[in-house]
Amino acid sequence: MIVSGHQPNYLPWLGYFHKMKSCDLFVILDDVLHSNRGITGRNKIKGPEGPRLLSVPLARKEALIKDVKIINESRWYRKHWYSLQGCYARAAHWQEYRERFFVVYKDPGDKLAELNLRLINVVREILDISTPMIRSSDIPGITGKKGTKIINICKYLGADTYLSGNGARVYNDEGEFQRSGLRLVYQDFKHPDYPQQWGDFIPNLSAVDLIFNCGRDSKNYLTRQVIYE
Template identity: 55%
Template sequence: MIVGIHQPNYIPWFGFFHKMLSSDIFVILDDVLCSNKEERRNVIKGSNGMISLAIPILNKKAQIKDIEMNNQLDWKHRHIYTLQGCYQKADYWESLSPSFIDIYQHSGNKLIDFNLALIELIREHLDIKTPMIRSSEMSGVYGEKNTKIISICKSLGAEIYLSGSGAKSYMNEEAFEDNHIKVVYQHFNHPVYPQRWGTFIHNLSIVDLLFNCGPNAKQYLEKQIIV
């Protein structure tokens, strides 16, 4: 049993869905404090390079599940306009964009609901079947940081915890071993795919792949599964 855990980012990058595809169960970590960056920001590619899209929020010192978006600002229209400017001539903008735009136009005030709606739509397009649950809806989970991750893994009967490679420098692997859980670090080699606007740029939002490659997008993740 491989368990992957990740905070619910805004239109996440490739590695988020690679981890999901590589897991038997994928946990959305939504009952921790908002980092004030990753959950509400990502980058796409336009004619002049990378463009950052950031969601304005109201209550910064709160758990992710309780964060509210500042919808008094016209950010949703601006994000739609920016996405259109970057991808309207991409091969799959016309067929895929209506479902994305619908989420922007009809989402409520909660950041978690908005991000999860987009994540569900993206994983549908990528045909990812991995069960996904929210940590806030799990019972018997306790602690913070490593303790919380171990608690989640034990609750799900995990034999392997699939961790992001960036956590290797501070991961307490002995604590996992003491609980009979093996830590495996995600090995993700970013694929190169057909991309508009000149020189290829890595580590963009997954929407760059979707609008450029459409139904062929999943193959660029499938080739990279190494656990």
């Protein structure tokens, strides 16, 4: 069984969903420390001026991701919705999918992880990704940090292979994976070009950019990674 995982990011990019589609079980790592340098609470969409950053205002940042609270007093969710509408109202599939996102933004709740998971589920349904998901906070007795934590999660779930993002190469101890009887493989994702508004193509945006521009064809731009034994 191939397991992969990632923190519950805000409006994730296509590589996130490629990794989800390429494994047998996807772990939402919500009981790790929130990083101010990460993108758990922000991502980019594309407007006529180019990439536009959407950032969720957070109250207590030094906490486990599952405990990070959102500051809703500024009504940031209205600003984000108006940004999405301003960027994609002319896109070919805005009308088709707008309501599925609007129901999240009209009632975002006060927990970052819960908000992000609702949006992730909307995107993965549109992309026709059926990979089961589990939250790491629901797995009992898991200890360790970074690679060690991942290994312990994989052991608990009965995995024989862990599909890692390339960014984790800097801290993955390949020897530790090998000693644990786990095969460690790295994601091979090549960002596709697709029809996009507003001039030259820009990669690495939120997956909503693909969805609003390409609609039902979006899933055809995201093929599962084949991992050979």
